Amino acid sequence: MTAPLPGRALPDTQQGMRRRNLARVMHTVSAEGPLSRAAVASRIGLTRAAVSTLVDELIRSGLIEELGPERPGRVGRPGSALAVSAHGPAGIGAEIGVDHLAVCAVDLRGAIRARAVRHGANRGRSAEPVVRELTELVRAVVADAEREGLWPAGLAVAVPGLVARDGRTVVRAPNLEWHDIDLGALLPEEFALTVDNEANFGALAELWLGEGTPRDFLHVSAEIGIGAAVVVDGQLLRGTRGFAGELGHVPVRPEGPPCPCGGRGCLEQYAGEEAVLRAAGLEPGEDRVGLLAGRAAEGDTDVRGALHDAGEALGVALTGAVNLLDPESVVLGGALAGLAPWLLPSLEAELDGRTAGAACPVSVSRLGSEGPLLGAAHWVVRGVLDDPAMVGERA
Amino acid sequence: MTAPLPGRALPDTQQGMRRRNLARVMHTVSAEGPLSRAAVASRIGLTRAAVSTLVDELIRSGLIEELGPERPGRVGRPGSALAVSAHGPAGIGAEIGVDHLAVCAVDLRGAIRARAVRHGANRGRSAEPVVRELTELVRAVVADAEREGLWPAGLAVAVPGLVARDGRTVVRAPNLEWHDIDLGALLPEEFALTVDNEANFGALAELWLGEGTPRDFLHVSAEIGIGAAVVVDGQLLRGTRGFAGELGHVPVRPEGPPCPCGGRGCLEQYAGEEAVLRAAGLEPGEDRVGLLAGRAAEGDTDVRGALHDAGEALGVALTGAVNLLDPESVVLGGALAGLAPWLLPSLEAELDGRTAGAACPVSVSRLGSEGPLLGAAHWVVRGVLDDPAMVGERA
Numbered sequence: 001m002t003a004p005l006p007g008r009a010l011p012d013t014q015q016g017m018r019r020r021n022l023a024r025v026m027h028t029v030s031a032e033g034p035l036s037r038a039a040v041a042s043r044i045g046l047t048r049a050a051v052s053t054l055v056d057e058l059i060r061s062g063l064i065e066e067l068g069p070e071r072p073g074r075v076g077r078p079g080s081a082l083a084v085s086a087h088g089p090a091g092i093g094a095e096i097g098v099d100h101l102a103v104c105a106v107d108l109r110g111a112i113r114a115r116a117v118r119h120g121a122n123r124g125r126s127a128e129p130v131v132r133e134l135t136e137l138v139r140a141v142v143a144d145a146e147r148e149g150l151w152p153a154g155l156a157v158a159v160p161g162l163v164a165r166d167g168r169t170v171v172r173a174p175n176l177e178w179h180d181i182d183l184g185a186l187l188p189e190e191f192a193l194t195v196d197n198e199a200n201f202g203a204l205a206e207l208w209l210g211e212g213t214p215r216d217f218l219h220v221s222a223e224i225g226i227g228a229a230v231v232v233d234g235q236l237l238r239g240t241r242g243f244a245g246e247l248g249h250v251p252v253r254p255e256g257p258p259c260p261c262g263g264r265g266c267l268e269q270y271a272g273e274e275a276v277l278r279a280a281g282l283e284p285g286e287d288r289v290g291l292l293a294g295r296a297a298e299g300d301t302d303v304r305g306a307l308h309d310a311g312e313a314l315g316v317a318l319t320g321a322v323n324l325l326d327p328e329s330v331v332l333g334g335a336l337a338g339l340a341p342w343l344l345p346s347l348e349a350e351l352d353g354r355t356a357g358a359a360c361p362v363s364v365s366r367l368g369s370e371g372p373l374l375g376a377a378h379w380v381v382r383g384v385l386d387d388p389a390m391v392g393e394r395a
Numbered sequence: 396m397t398a399p400l401p402g403r404a405l406p407d408t409q410q411g412m413r414r415r416n417l418a419r420v421m422h423t424v425s426a427e428g429p430l431s432r433a434a435v436a437s438r439i440g441l442t443r444a445a446v447s448t449l450v451d452e453l454i455r456s457g458l459i460e461e462l463g464p465e466r467p468g469r470v471g472r473p474g475s476a477l478a479v480s481a482h483g484p485a486g487i488g489a490e491i492g493v494d495h496l497a498v499c500a501v502d503l504r505g506a507i508r509a510r511a512v513r514h515g516a517n518r519g520r521s522a523e524p525v526v527r528e529l530t531e532l533v534r535a536v537v538a539d540a541e542r543e544g545l546w547p548a549g550l551a552v553a554v555p556g557l558v559a560r561d562g563r564t565v566v567r568a569p570n571l572e573w574h575d576i577d578l579g580a581l582l583p584e585e586f587a588l589t590v591d592n593e594a595n596f597g598a599l600a601e602l603w604l605g606e607g608t609p610r611d612f613l614h615v616s617a618e619i620g621i622g623a624a625v626v627v628d629g630q631l632l633r634g635t636r637g638f639a640g641e642l643g644h645v646p647v648r649p650e651g652p653p654c655p656c657g658g659r660g661c662l663e664q665y666a667g668e669e670a671v672l673r674a675a676g677l678e679p680g681e682d683r684v685g686l687l688a689g690r691a692a693e694g695d696t697d698v699r700g701a702l703h704d705a706g707e708a709l710g711v712a713l714t715g716a717v718n719l720l721d722p723e724s725v726v727l728g729g730a731l732a733g734l735a736p737w738l739l740p741s742l743e744a745e746l747d748g749r750t751a752g753a754a755c756p757v758s759v760s761r762l763g764s765e766g767p768l769l770g771a772a773h774w775v776v777r778g779v780l781d782d783p784a785m786v787g788e789r790a
Contacts, residue, residue: 017412216635230719232632239721240611250715251749254648262751263714319658320645320715324625326634354646356657 018054019389021046025054026063026084026385030108034067034081055082062088063108063388084108089153089384089391090145092191093377094134095198096159098123098175098223099286101130103137105145105152106377108384110209114144121286124177127170131186138188153384153391155191156376157183158198160223165242167194174260175224194379199227199245200236201375202333205367207231208378214328218321220247220314221334221371224273224288230325248272250317270313271343273335279306289335289369296342307342314343315350322351322360333365334372340364413449414784416441420449421458421479421780425503429462429476450477457483458503458783479503484548484779484786485540487586488772489529490593491554493518493570493618494681496525498532500540500547501772503779505604509539516681519572522565526581533583548779548786550586551771552578553593555618560637562589569655570619589774594622594640595631596770597728600762602626603773609723613716615642615709616729616766619668619683625720643667645712665708668730674701684730684764691737702737709738710745717746717755728760729767735759 024044029035032043041051058064067081090105090113099121105114116137122130134157142152161173168184183195203219215234221227226248230237237244248268249261256265269275273288280303285291295303318330330351332340344362352359365371384391419439424430427438436446453459462476485500485508494516500509511532517525529552537547556568563579578590598614610629616622621643625632632639643663644656651660664670668683675698680686690698713725725746727735739757747754760766779786 214635228719232627237627237632237720240609240723241721244719244721246718246721249718249750251711252649254711254745261749263749316646316649317715320712321719323641323644324623324639324716324719325632326636326639326641328635350649354656354658355644 019387021050022054022058022388023386025051025058026388029064029082030084030385033083036081040082058388061388061391063384063391084385086111087149088151089381090150091377091380091384092138092142092145092152092155093201093373093375093380094138094155094157095373095376096122096130096134096157096176097198098160101134101137102373103134103141104373104377105141105150106374106381107150108381110378110381112374112377113148113150114141116141119286122176127176127178127181127183127186130176131183135188138191152191154194154380155187156194156196156201156379157187158201158372158376159183159195160198160225160227162241162243162246163195163197165238167196170195171241171243192380194376196376196379197227197229197242197245198223198334198372199229200238201373201379202365202367202371203229203231203236203331203375204379205371205375206331206333206365207234208382209367209374210331210365213331216326216328217331218318218325218327218329219331219333219365220318220336221332222271222273222336223334226268226272226336227334228321230327232325247317247321250320252313252316267313267317271310271317276306276310279309289338293338296339304342307339308346311343311346312350315347315354318347318351318360318362319354322355327360330360330362331365332362333367334369337365337368414782416445417449417453417783418781420446420453421783424459424477425479425780428478431476435477453783456783456786458779458786479780481506482544483546484776485545486772486775486779487533487537487540487547487550488596488768488770488775489533489550489552490768490771491517491525491529491552491571492593493555496529496532497768498529498536499768499772500536500545501769501776502545503776505773505776507769507772508543508545509536511536514681517571522571522573522576522578522581525571526578530583533586547586549589549775550582551589551591551596551774552582553596553767553771554578554590555593555620555622557636557638557641558590558592560633562591565590566636566638587775589771591771591774592622592624592637592640593618593729593767594624595633596768596774597760597762597766598624598626598631598726598770599774600766600770601726601728601760602629603777604762604769605726605760608726611721611723612726613713613720613722613724614726614728614760615713615731616727617666617668617731618729621663621667622729623716625722627720642712642716645715647708647711662708662712666705666712671701671705674704684733688733691734699737702734703741706738706741707745710742710749713742713746713755713757714749717750722755725755725757726760727757728762729764732760732763 028043037051041048064082065085086107090107093104095102100119102117104112107113159170162171164171170181199221202221206213217231219229228245228247249266251265252267253265257269258264259266259269274284277284423438436443459477460480481502485502488499490497495514497512499507502508554565557566559566565576594616597616601608612626614624623640623642644661646660647662648660652664653659654661654664669679672679
């Protein structure tokens with residue numbers, strides 16, 4: 001098997017080839033390390049001399065560490081085992097939720113090395129004070145990471161809304177009541193910034209950290225709205241404006257109740273958290289999923305009925321999505337993961353019944369509501385693995 | 396502007412780089428020729444010496460022709476203008492329709508050089524005699540092309556059904572009543588073969604030959620079924636099994652009439668040709684679109700009403716697709732292009748009304764029912780442009 005190709009395109013020149021080969025070495029050591037130089041060379045199909053030059057460069061940049069000589073007993077001269085550095089760059093992930101802010105630092109080995117959370121409703125607050133609080137959390141997490149010898153390679157922020165393809169502007173986050181907010185102008189300039197929809201980062205977390213996640217799948221998540229992310233051949237499908245994945249506004253019943261989006265009978269009107277709470281006769285509070293899951297577990301028939309109907313609507317909308325995209329699986333993540341036991345039976349009955357002989361399996365994310373934050377931090381880490389030369393130049 | 400990168404991945408080695416550079420030269424000369432060697436070199440950013448070596452190789456393989464010295468009056472030594480060959484490889488495109496068979500040969504410059512059509516119902520016939528007739532047409536077209544100095548670089552066949560990712564097996568073509576037919580085993584072995592869904596080839600034709608077609612769009616077409624093809628960043632989205640684009644089975648009304656697919660209220664039950672004929676009180680014959688378009692043009696209120704309702708159902712299904720995929724536009728092709736005047740008003744009213752503030756423009760293909768056949772032939776031609784070294788080795 002050849003090492004994975006970097007996900008970001010690099011120019012097709014000698015210099016580009018060197019950068020791609022640095023990425024190959026990083027990905028190989030990251031996925032299979034500790035490895036000797038000779039083992040890396042055999043895995044990526046380059047000479048040992050070429051690999052040594054690349055490895056030396058990565059060691060100088062602080063991206064790879066030598067763990068000391070390998071144990072004797074192997075054939076040939078003992079080599080030094082290589083591993084990606086636990087004291088080099090870290091990905092800083094952040095999440096602006098409707099009810100919380102969270103930040104974490106993840107090292108190149110994928111370990112969470114620092115973390116901070118602040119609970120409290122952000123709905124209806126203007127962006128400035130929210131981002132100011134987030135910045136305090138980011139600075140605290142970076143300070144913790146630096147004490148462990150790490151340095152921030154970039155900041156990725158997950159938001160519950162649509163993000164422009166510039167990767168910094170929140171075009172529309174209805175559940176925060178934000179419109180056209182340039183987060184790049186509000187966050188500290190020293191961090192290389194990526195802003196993306198929480199469903200996208202959740203899907204990437206599933207792709208990178210989930211067990212046995214296929215490279216073609218549809219990731220469905222919810223906070224208050226319902227979002228989805230389409231992963232095709234290991235890449236997010238973003239859409240022309242960056243708005244792909246709006247499963248919540250797929251019409252389920254064309255003459256159904258009006259939706260703030262301008263449509264009628266959208267999925268969100270049947271399976272959004274607030275619609276389910278309303279159907280169950282409950283008031284929306286802060287821990288909406290916890291409330292629904294708790295009542296459902298206790299056997300509350302109104303809540304179970306509301307979740308059954310929500311699952312049915314999800315099944316109809318997913319039938320359309322599966323017919324259009326032919327994914328290998330559907331993964332329920334975010335808040336939906338916690339409600340899966342009561343959503344899945346009716347969801348699967350609709351989906352299987354409507355796609356006879358071509359059923360698409362539905363699974364439940366183990367990451368649940370942690371997905372977006374982890375996906376954001378790993379986005380930065382993957383950026384380092386995909387183009388280590390860039391970090392080397394900056395380091 | 397740099398020359399387009401080849402669409403097929405080539406290995407990242409020195410040899411792979413040479414092949415990619417050959418492709419760059421071919422694409423540049425194809426898109427902008429006639430060009431001198433110096434002009435090619437400046438466009439792709441290689442030295443004139445490197446480009447000359449590549450060009451000589453392409454001339455030896457018969458893929459590029461020298462048109463003789465350029466007119467004097469320009470600065471410097473006159474160079475010889477280069478063009479892609481009109482006497483080299485040709486793409487052979489074929490279409491198995493429900494009511495016809497068609498084959499054409501397209502040269503590297505995109506000109507149709509030979510063509511054959513046979514009308515007659517193929518529905519319910521077994522694959523062997525149909526493919527035998529198609530083979531006769533292929534041989535006739537190849538003979539015509541060879542008389543013009545061309546040779547077949549490959550054969551691509553468009554079929555009205557789902558094709559496995561092996562690019563040769565028709566898994567399901569309900570309107571031919573074919574299941575699991577390996578066309579590779581029935582067609583002459585001497586042609587490099589690609590089989591694909593007619594909606595996919597139609598979309599590629601739109602991408603390559605349409606005017607101002609964006610690189611992200613949804614192409615909707617119909618023969619008897621309704622199919623769609625999703626083009627993302629200039630590439631077809633195929634799905635895990637190769638079944639992506641089944642817009643015809645997106646549920647429009649979850650409790651609607653049963654569909655042979657196993658679902659209920661699928662788009663095809665409202666907007667498929669047979670559903671529209673039924674709604675208009677007409678019998679399905681051979682020229683279904685011609686019949687509907689003719690009656691609609693005459694002002695037949697039943698037909699116009701049926702097409703209005705079909706447009707509405709298309710608008711609902713497309714709302715879901717646009718929310719999921721965020722394409723830059725929707726293109727109506729195939730049979731739908733001929734019915735567009737009567738489908739579009741209600742289709743656009745639904746789509747615009749349901750996607751307030753984020754309307755996705757709908758356009759009508761100029762290629763219409765020619766799309767799949769042209770897309771198939773150009774598939775082979777693009778294969779030559781994308782990897783000329785492979786043809787050189789075979790030539």
